[in-house]
Amino acid sequence: MKIDARTRWFNRAQNGVTVLLLLAVVIGLAVLSVRFDVTADWTAGARGSLSESSQTLVRDIDEPIRFVAFIGDEPALRERVDRIVDRYRQVESEIELEFIDPDLEPQRSREFGVTQAGEIFVQVGDQREAVDRFTEAGITNALARAARASDRFVVFAQGHGEPDPMGQANHDLGQLGQQLQDQGLQIQRVNIARDGIPDNTAVLVIAGSRGEWLPGEMDRVRRHVADGGHLLWLVDPYGNLMPELADKLGLGLPEATVKDETGQALGIDDPSMVLIFNYGDDSVTEPMEAVTLFPHVTMVDASGVDDWDRQPILSTSRDAWLVDLDGQRLGSGRFDLGMLMTRNLEDEDMEREQRVAVVGSTAFLSNAFIGNGANLELGQRLFNWVSADPVTLSVPVRSAPDRQLDLSRNAYTAIGVLFLMILPGLFLAAGLWVWWRRRR
Amino acid sequence: MMLAIAGRELRSLFLSPLAWTVLAVTGFIHAWVFLIQVDTWVDQLQPAFAGQPEAPGVTDMIAAPLFATAAMLLLLVVPLLTMRLISEERRSGTLRLLQSSPVAVWQVVMGKFLAILALLTIMVGVVALMPLSLQIGTQLDLGKWLSGALGLWLLVGAFAAAGLYMSSLTRQPVIAAITTFGLLLLLWMIDWASPGAEDAPLVAYLSIIGHFQNLTRGQVALSDVAYYLLFMGLFLGLAMHRLDAERLKS
Numbered sequence: 001m002k003i004d005a006r007t008r009w010f011n012r013a014q015n016g017v018t019v020l021l022l023l024a025v026v027i028g029l030a031v032l033s034v035r036f037d038v039t040a041d042w043t044a045g046a047r048g049s050l051s052e053s054s055q056t057l058v059r060d061i062d063e064p065i066r067f068v069a070f071i072g073d074e075p076a077l078r079e080r081v082d083r084i085v086d087r088y089r090q091v092e093s094e095i096e097l098e099f100i101d102p103d104l105e106p107q108r109s110r111e112f113g114v115t116q117a118g119e120i121f122v123q124v125g126d127q128r129e130a131v132d133r134f135t136e137a138g139i140t141n142a143l144a145r146a147a148r149a150s151d152r153f154v155v156f157a158q159g160h161g162e163p164d165p166m167g168q169a170n171h172d173l174g175q176l177g178q179q180l181q182d183q184g185l186q187i188q189r190v191n192i193a194r195d196g197i198p199d200n201t202a203v204l205v206i207a208g209s210r211g212e213w214l215p216g217e218m219d220r221v222r223r224h225v226a227d228g229g230h231l232l233w234l235v236d237p238y239g240n241l242m243p244e245l246a247d248k249l250g251l252g253l254p255e256a257t258v259k260d261e262t263g264q265a266l267g268i269d270d271p272s273m274v275l276i277f278n279y280g281d282d283s284v285t286e287p288m289e290a291v292t293l294f295p296h297v298t299m300v301d302a303s304g305v306d307d308w309d310r311q312p313i314l315s316t317s318r319d320a321w322l323v324d325l326d327g328q329r330l331g332s333g334r335f336d337l338g339m340l341m342t343r344n345l346e347d348e349d350m351e352r353e354q355r356v357a358v359v360g361s362t363a364f365l366s367n368a369f370i371g372n373g374a375n376l377e378l379g380q381r382l383f384n385w386v387s388a389d390p391v392t393l394s395v396p397v398r399s400a401p402d403r404q405l406d407l408s409r410n411a412y413t414a415i416g417v418l419f420l421m422i423l424p425g426l427f428l429a430a431g432l433w434v435w436w437r438r439r440r
Numbered sequence: 441m442m443l444a445i446a447g448r449e450l451r452s453l454f455l456s457p458l459a460w461t462v463l464a465v466t467g468f469i470h471a472w473v474f475l476i477q478v479d480t481w482v483d484q485l486q487p488a489f490a491g492q493p494e495a496p497g498v499t500d501m502i503a504a505p506l507f508a509t510a511a512m513l514l515l516l517v518v519p520l521l522t523m524r525l526i527s528e529e530r531r532s533g534t535l536r537l538l539q540s541s542p543v544a545v546w547q548v549v550m551g552k553f554l555a556i557l558a559l560l561t562i563m564v565g566v567v568a569l570m571p572l573s574l575q576i577g578t579q580l581d582l583g584k585w586l587s588g589a590l591g592l593w594l595l596v597g598a599f600a601a602a603g604l605y606m607s608s609l610t611r612q613p614v615i616a617a618i619t620t621f622g623l624l625l626l627l628w629m630i631d632w633a634s635p636g637a638e639d640a641p642l643v644a645y646l647s648i649i650g651h652f653q654n655l656t657r658g659q660v661a662l663s664d665v666a667y668y669l670l671f672m673g674l675f676l677g678l679a680m681h682r683l684d685a686e687r688l689k690s
Contacts, residue, residue: 011688033670034663037661041659042584043583044583136494403498405577419474420472424468424471430460431457434460
């Protein structure tokens with residue numbers, strides 16, 4: 001073969017084409033491998049990927065999912081969060097994760113109501129939920145809450161002289177209603193006699209009824225409770241105490257008002273203004289610190305409740321007394337102004353907790369009084385508790401199989417000596433021997 | 441023929457003190473790191489994680505970090521092992537002999553690659569054995585351990601392929617080592633400027649360490665394994681092409 005300038009040029013061109021071909025093949029295969037990717041999870045119990053129930057949930061959500069983590073510049077923590085969110089990304093690659101440094105962006109922290117670094121939120125569409133425990137179970141349930149939140153209707157029964165949850169008059173509940181809507185709850189006013197109770201009612205609210213209820217209406221309410229619907233019931237001592245409903249729940253609501261002189265410390269001379277300074281250890285009021293103020297309140301007696309777990313809230317001082325509407329003194333001592341009642345309902349594949357909250361006053365949430373002390377906070381907490389989505393998806397907790405290492409002292413020493421001395425020593429000896437043989 | 445070249449190459453590797461010294465030194469360093477991690481686990485992590493749901497275990501906190509350390513250490517070591525593979529032959533003139541012999545170029549390249557891969561397999565094996573020895577005291581997550589070891593093996597294979605190509609470009613082993621190291625380091629750090637795959641998927645894909653990290657988590661994805669196989673294929677192909685072109689010129 002004679003080589004001249006032409007064949008040389010030809011060779012060079014051929015070289016270039018070969019390299020280009022090689023590159024094209026490699027890039028093509030790489031694109032294919034990403035396009036038709038399959039992943040196998042080799043971890044024990046597949047703990048590196050999502051459980052079946054989480055996968056189903058993520059697939060069923062068609063709105064965009066977003067995680068917002070308030071974590072400062074801590075790579076290890078961020079990495080851990082990213083890793084768990086990654087499991088969700090394997091199912092739905094569009095999931096976003098945003099890290100916010102709470103020190104650098106205080107206004108975002110305020111917007112989310114973040115109190116401490118390390119809080120994590122999930123957003124489905126524009127519904128936001130806090131993740132309480134950063135495990136798969138915690139995240140999946142927060143996702144489920146957020147996904148269901150957009151159709152959580154808080155239904156206010158109307159038509160018996162109740163205050164209007166959108167109204168601006170002094171006795172109305174407009175300020176509270178506005179707050180609840182800002183939190184993402186959907187508020188509906190429903191005339192039960194005319195329209196019944198909608199199927200998608202998350203919470204039925206009966207607040208401050210004054211007029212009579214028709215028997216058919218009362219049946220609907222009782223059926224709602226019997227079927228496991230949540231109920232928030234705020235009575236008005238001068239209004240309709242609805243004995244039919246009280247009997248159904250086993251509660252005693254006397255036609256009387258509680259009086260207490262705790263207010264004098266704050267210069268309130270009227271003993272029918274009951275102030276609560278100390279709260280119990282229940283989930284609703286326990287974190288509260290500021291005082292709450294109740295004008296015209298009756299007591300809630302739960303001694304007749306049998307098939308519910310009950311938790312009294314808002315206890316007066318020991319020196320409170322009870323008078324009937326004519327001013328007759330009925331008794332004295334410590335009274336509970338509210339009651340939280342729960343019971344567990346078993347469906348076929350999930351557990352639900354039914355929640356009922358009863359408070360012996362409506363006026364404490366009215367526009368006239370809601371600005372006092374922590375009344376607004378208490379109202380929000382009550383609504384949050386009773387409208388919470390206590391459905392819990394069962395996500396199996398899959399722990400690492402090797403969380404306990406039991407090495408005897410001897411085994412530990414043996415491992416150390418083997419890897420630190422014997423193996424390197426053998427390699428070194430072999431190297432020396434080879435070197436020595438070559439010298440000879 | 442390919443295997444004959446691989447055998448010859450292996451013999452010359454193990455008849456020089458270099459391979460043995462590298463094995464001894466890397467083995468010692470890994471053992472040191474491993475024992476520190478075991479201590480940390482026993483003294484601090486195990487009590488701290490007690491009672492925490494979904495807390496990591498021995499495999500997560502000892503095996504996976506050890507493989508990550510090994511990846512970093514072998515990034516420094518592999519270029520030293522591959523630098524002589526072809527440049528040395530070129531300098532001593534034996535490359536000419538190989539090229540004029542009836543052996544196909546691909547057999548030469550693959551033979552040398554297999555030899556160095558055999559040595560690296562021993563190294564990865566020694567590293568992988570360390571966490572495996574803890575099986576006497578616990579129930580290791582063997583699947584995760586295996587995918588981490590597989591990831592490390594694929595990663596050092598990719599290192600070696602890149603080193604072999606660089607060695608085919610020059611007659612100076614030191615230059616081959618430095619360029620190999622530079623290339624690998626660039627691919628290692630390529631996605632540091634844009635963390636997260638959302639804004640720059642191509643950069644994230646190119647990262648030589650990202651795919652390895654997925655494997656150390658026990659997630660064996662076709663695309664991650666394919667990345668390393670394609671990486672090896674590309675650089676071995678380039679090395680063959682380079683020697684082929686040289687053969688025609690001479």
